[in-house]
Amino acid sequence: xxxxDLKTQYAALKSSVDARIQRVLDHxxxxxxxxxxxxxxxxxxxxGAKHCVTVASGTEALLIALMALDLKPGDEVVTTPFxxxxxxxxxxxxxxxxxxxxxEADTCNIxxxxxxxxxxxxxxxxxPVSLYGQVADMAAINxxxxxxxxxxxxxxxxSFGAMYQDRRSCALSTFGATSFFPSKPLGCxxxxxxxxxxxxxxxxxxREIRVHGQSARYTHTRVGxxxxxxxxxxxxxxxxxxxxxxxxxxxxxxxxxxxxxxxxVEQVAVRPDRNSVWAxxxxxxxxxxxxQAALKAQGIPTAVHYPLxxxxxxxxxxxxxxxxxxxxxRAAERVLSLPMSADLSQADQDxxxxxxxxxxx
Ligand SMILES: Cc1ncc(COP(=O)(O)O)c(C=O)c1O
Numbered sequence: 001x002x003x004x005d006l007k008t009q010y011a012a013l014k015s016s017v018d019a020r021i022q023r024v025l026d027h028x029x030x031x032x033x034x035x036x037x038x039x040x041x042x043x044x045x046x047x048g049a050k051h052c053v054t055v056a057s058g059t060e061a062l063l064i065a066l067m068a069l070d071l072k073p074g075d076e077v078v079t080t081p082f083x084x085x086x087x088x089x090x091x092x093x094x095x096x097x098x099x100x101x102x103x104e105a106d107t108c109n110i111x112x113x114x115x116x117x118x119x120x121x122x123x124x125x126x127x128p129v130s131l132y133g134q135v136a137d138m139a140a141i142n143x144x145x146x147x148x149x150x151x152x153x154x155x156x157x158x159s160f161g162a163m164y165q166d167r168r169s170c171a172l173s174t175f176g177a178t179s180f181f182p183s184k185p186l187g188c189x190x191x192x193x194x195x196x197x198x199x200x201x202x203x204x205x206x207r208e209i210r211v212h213g214q215s216a217r218y219t220h221t222r223v224g225x226x227x228x229x230x231x232x233x234x235x236x237x238x239x240x241x242x243x244x245x246x247x248x249x250x251x252x253x254x255x256x257x258x259x260x261x262x263x264x265v266e267q268v269a270v271r272p273d274r275n276s277v278w279a280x281x282x283x284x285x286x287x288x289x290x291x292q293a294a295l296k297a298q299g300i301p302t303a304v305h306y307p308l309x310x311x312x313x314x315x316x317x318x319x320x321x322x323x324x325x326x327x328x329x330r331a332a333e334r335v336l337s338l339p340m341s342a343d344l345s346q347a348d349q350d351x352x353x354x355x356x357x358x359x360x361x
Contacts, residue, residue, distance in 0.1 A: 001299060001300055001301065001339055001348050001351070001352075002301065002339065002341075003183075003301040003302070003303060003337075003339050003340075004182075004183040004339075004340070004341045005339075005341040005343045005344060006182060006183070006187070006341070008341075008343035009240075009243075009247075009341070009342065009343055012243065012343075013239055013240060013242065013243055016239040016242055017236060017239040017240070019239075020035070020235040020236065020238055020239040021232060021235055021236070023035075023235065024231050024232050024235045029231055030230065030231050030232065031228060031230070031231065032228060032231065033231030033234075034231075035231050035234040035235045035238060036054055036228075036229065036231055036234050038234070038238060039052075039054055039234040039237055039238050040052040040053065040054055040194070042238065042241055043194055043196075043237075043241075044196065046161075046168070046241070046244075047160075047168045047169070047170040047171045047176065047196050048167060048168050048171040049170060049171040049176065049196035049197060049198060050197070050198040050199075050200070050203070051196065051197050051198070051199075051200065051202075051203035052194055052195070052196050053194065053195045053196075053203060053206045053207055053210060054192065054193070054194045054228075054229040054234060055192075055193045055194060055195060055206075055210050055227045055228070055229055056191055056192065056193065056210075056226070056227045056228060056229055057179060057181070057191040057192060057193045058086065058155075058157040058177060058178060058179025058180075058181060058184075058193040059086040059089070059090060059179075059193070060193055060210075060225065060227040061157075061177035061178065061179070061193040061194060061195045062086060062087065062090040062127070062153065062155060062177045063090040063093055063094060063225065063227075064195060064206050064209045064210055064225065064227055065153045065174075065175040065177050065195055065206065066090055066091060066093075066094035066096065066125070066153065067094055067205075067209050067223075067224070067225075068175075068202050068205035068206050068209060069124060069125060069151050069153075069174075069202075071094045071095055071096040071124055071125075072095065072096075073095045073096075074096075074097070074122055075095070075096040075097070075122055075123075075124040076096060076097045076098075076099045076120060076122045076123045076124065077091045077096050077097070077098055077099065077123070077124060077125045077126070077127050078099045078101055078115055078118045078119060078123060078125070078126045078127070079091065079098050079099070079100065079101075079110070079126070079127040079128070079129070079155075080100065080101065080102075080103055080109070080110040080128065080129050080131075080328070081100040081102075081309040081310040081311045081312075081316075081320065081324075081325050081328050082103045082108060082129075082131070082306065082309055082310075082325075082328040082331055082332065083129040083131065083155065083306065083310065084157070084305070084306060085310060085313065085315070085316075086155075086157070087127060087129055087155050087310075088100075088310050088316050088319070089315075091127065092316075096124065097122075097319065098310075098316070098319050099118045099120075099123070099319070100118075100309075100310065100311050100319060100320045100324065100325055100328075101114040101115055101117070101118040101325070102114055102324075102325040102326065102327045102328055103325070103327050103328050103331065104137075104327070105327050105330075105331070106268070106269035107131075107134060107136075107268060107269050107270070107271065108131050108132065108268055108282070108331055108335070109128065109129065109130070109131050109134065109135075109136040109137065110128045110129065110136050110137070110141075111327070112128075112136070112137040112140035112141050112144065113140075115141065115144050116144055116148075119144075119148055119150075123148065123150060124150060124151065125145075125150055125151040125152065125153055125174075126141055126144065126145055126150055126151075126152050126153075127152075127153045127154075127155055128141050128152070128154060128155065129154075129155040129157075129158075130154060130155065130156050130158060130159035130162060130169055131158060131305075132158060132268055132276060132278070132279055132280045132281075132282050132305070132337075133158050133159050133162055133185060133251075133276040133277040133278045133279035133280065134159065134162060134268075134270055134271070134274060134275070134276040134277075135154070135156075135159055135162050135163075135164035135169045135172065135274050136154070137271075138152075138154065138164055138172045138173060139165065141173070142172070142173060145173075145174075151173075151174040151175070152173035152174050152175075153173065153174060153175045153176075153177060154169065154170065154172055154173045154175070154176045154177065155177055156169045156170045156176045156177060156178045157177065157178055157179035157181070157184065157193075158179075158184065158185070158277075158279035158280070159178070159185075159276075159277060159279065160178040160179075160184065160185055160186045160277070161185055161186060161244065161248050161277045162274065162275060162276060162277045163274060163275050164273070164274040165273050165274065169277075170194075170196040171196055171198070174197065174199065174202070175195055175196065175197050175202065176195070176196040176197070177193065177194075177195050177196075178193060178194050178196075179192070179193045180192035180193055180194070180229075180233065180237055184279060185247070185248075185251065185277045185278075185279050186237065186240060186241070186244055187237075187240070188233040188234075188236040188237050188240075189232075189233065189236045190230070190232075190233050191233070192229045192230070192233040192234070192237065193229065194229075205222070208221060208222060208224060209222065209223075209224040209225060209227065210224065210225065210227040210228055211224060211226075211227075211228065212224040212225065212226060243342075246342070247342035248277060248342075250342040250343070251277055251278045251340075251341075251342055252275065252277075252278075254278065254281075254340065254342070254344050254349065255276060255278040255281055255340075257346075257349060258281050258338065258340075258349065258353070261349070261350075261353040262283065262353060262356070262357075265283050265285075265356065265357075265360065266283060266284040266285070266334075267281075267282070267283050267284070268282045268283075268284070268335075278340050279340075280303070280305055280337040280338075280340060281337065281338045281340045282305065282335050282336065282337045282338070283335075283336050283338065283356070284331070284334040284335055284336070285334055285336050285360065286334065288304070288333065288334060288335075288336050290359070291336060291356070291359045291360065292304075292336065294355065294358070294359035295352075295355050295356065295359060298351070298355045300338075300339065300351065300352055300355050301339060302336055302337060302338060302339075303336075303337045304335060304336060304337065305335060305337055306332060306335075307332055308332055309325055309328040309329050309331075309332050311324055311325065312329070312332075338352050338356070339352055
């Protein structure tokens with residue numbers, strides 16, 4: 001059993017993926033070829049945002065969004081420590097300081113009720129993470145941002161396609177930033193990502209930053225990065241979009257089935273006004289290492305997202321006291337993600353559930 005089954009997906013999409021890739025090989029415009037604009041149009045329409053800018057990765061999407069906001073050294077960005085390193089990494093790379101506030105124990109997303117305590121005169125933005133595929137409490141976060149005049153960047157690396165109060169992840173705030181890392185709900189065959197915004201000036205800034213800050217060829221108006229998404233990877237995502245609606249339905253079914261079959265086992269909760277695209281299906285267990293070993297012995301792969309809160313990581317320890325954010329510290333000890341993909345069979349899912357129940361006895 002694979003943790004994320006990309007082989008079955010490729011088998012189903014082979015003719016479209018191969019044809020899309022062949023078309024790029026035939027026209028040869030490997031950088032900024034026609035598939036780039038085609039994908040940006042399709043993704044903006046899907047997400048319901050006015051502008052989409054594809055970029056080299058989810059990390060680059062976050063960095064470019066922060067750069068477009070013109071952060072200065074000393075500026076602060078409020079975020080969660082219970083996330084992949086890229087969230088805080090890009091804040092530091094943009095010259096700002098991450099301010100960690102704790103998460104909700106049940107959803108593992110940032111606890112909006114704690115955000116205001118983290119806001120100072122230096123705060124410029126809030127960067128919630130829509131962890132495991134479920135959008136954070138964006139209405140509350142946007143309201144706080146409006147009160148304090150802050151930008152909001154949704155780290156939507158794991159939540160592309162998710163719904164929040166009838167709108168889609170990535171189209172809920174100043175910027176939405178997603179990843180097309182192969183194992184993400186919508187993935188390519190390498191690195192890729194996208195930024196979404198309704199603000200034309202910010203979209204233009206992001207377009208310039210992605211090509212070394214050029215407003216015209218060899219006119220470097222601002223400092224940028226080499227942050228384009230390859231035409232070939234855009235072609236792969238275009239092919240994958242053909243089946244994405246079906247995949248979201250399958251993910252919803254498989255997630256609901258896990259929830260039902262694992263009743264009584266502590267799980268990451270999903271709020272009623274939103275769904276999860278189940279980038280991960282995650283349970284919370286004690287003695288996680290033993291549970292993981294028991295599943296591994298039965299050939300069932302699992303993963304931990306993430307084993308350490310960022311303020312416990314050497315690179316980010318200076319941004320928070322080691323004992324801060326106790327809910328994140330506890331979640332980091334207990335979370336365990338189970339095999340999940342649109343092509344997970346019922347038989348495999350039953351095997352995962354039986355093995356987990358046995359390990360928890
Ligand atoms: C929450 C979060 N943020 C950012 C990223 C970075 O995305 P990428 O790997 O495409 O750079 C990831 C991907 O792993 C992620 O899970």
